[in-house]
Amino acid sequence: MFTYLFRQLARVMAPNYEEITREEDTLGEKGITLGYLTKTSFPRAWIQLASPEQAVVDFMEKPEELCEFLEAERDFHKKAAEIAAGSPAKVLNFYDNLTDMVSPRFFESFSLPTYQLYAEAMRGSGQLLACHMDGRLAHLKKSIAAAPIQLIESLTVPPVGNVSLSEVKSIWPDKIVFINCPAHLTYITREEVRLGYLKLLDEWGDKRLAIEYVEDLPSDELEPHLSAALDACGY
Known part of the structure; x- marks a missing residue:
């Protein structure tokens, strides 16, 4: 199947950039x-x-x-x-x-x-x-x-x-x-999250570290987690 x-996709596929162009316009800078x-x-x-x-x-x-x-x-x-x-x-x-x-x-x-x-x-x-x-x-x-x-x-x-x-x-x-988003830094206290990120930043040697949120943390866990991460990064 x-x-x-x-085989059919290779035959009929054609460019359609409308959605991504719309997203670029929305994002701007x-x-x-x-x-x-x-x-x-x-x-x-x-x-x-x-x-x-x-x-x-x-x-x-x-x-x-x-x-x-x-x-x-x-x-x-x-x-x-x-x-x-x-x-x-x-x-x-x-x-x-x-x-x-x-x-x-x-x-x-x-x-x-x-x-x-x-x-x-x-x-x-x-x-x-x-x-x-x-x-x-x-x-x-x-x-x-x-x-x-x-x-x-x-x-x-x-x-x-x-x-x-x-x-x-x-x-x-x-x-x-x-x-x-480090799994071992979830479902712990905000201070433990902050200290965990400080350890990662120290290992990286720079506070400019790209951190993605791609997992499904509940909203009541997500907000304090991201807040602690931003604190550790100096924001």
Whole structure:
């Protein structure tokens, strides 16, 4: 079914930038627009199409149906990359949810070629290529360093994640990093949140640290959490 879907999408897709242009007009100088890119093949398989176990078996054995799917998806990405590169979005973000479910071999075989395809299409556009990497990434440090991803979006810091901010500075010095709202700093007192962020800022060595709110904290927890984070950052 998805092979058919991607073949049809590659055939009929056309640019439509109205919504993102409208968002840019609304934001003005207060923010930047993000264009969301669909997942690469293995993250799509284990998150959306099959169980993790079945996805691993299929991508190791490569049955005929999977090979047809990968070919159709590759054609889809070629067309999508052209459209994305022509968009007014300042950042194009893969929602790959990278974590330790993805081995270096699978990353380099099934994600990296797609990132390279988009990076080539975007060359000279001034856009940033980003990827949502909110899992455990220590085993992918070298692979990510070699990827044309310019912005690592939603990094999960230890103890939930396993790549520290001090490591980030040494292994990915040329990449921009946005950290996810740290899971270990939720459901605690406001002062504990503030002290936790101060520790992260000290490790980072700069109070200019991009912190994203991408999880579903209840509103009565969210406001004091963000307030404490802003205090720690000197706002």
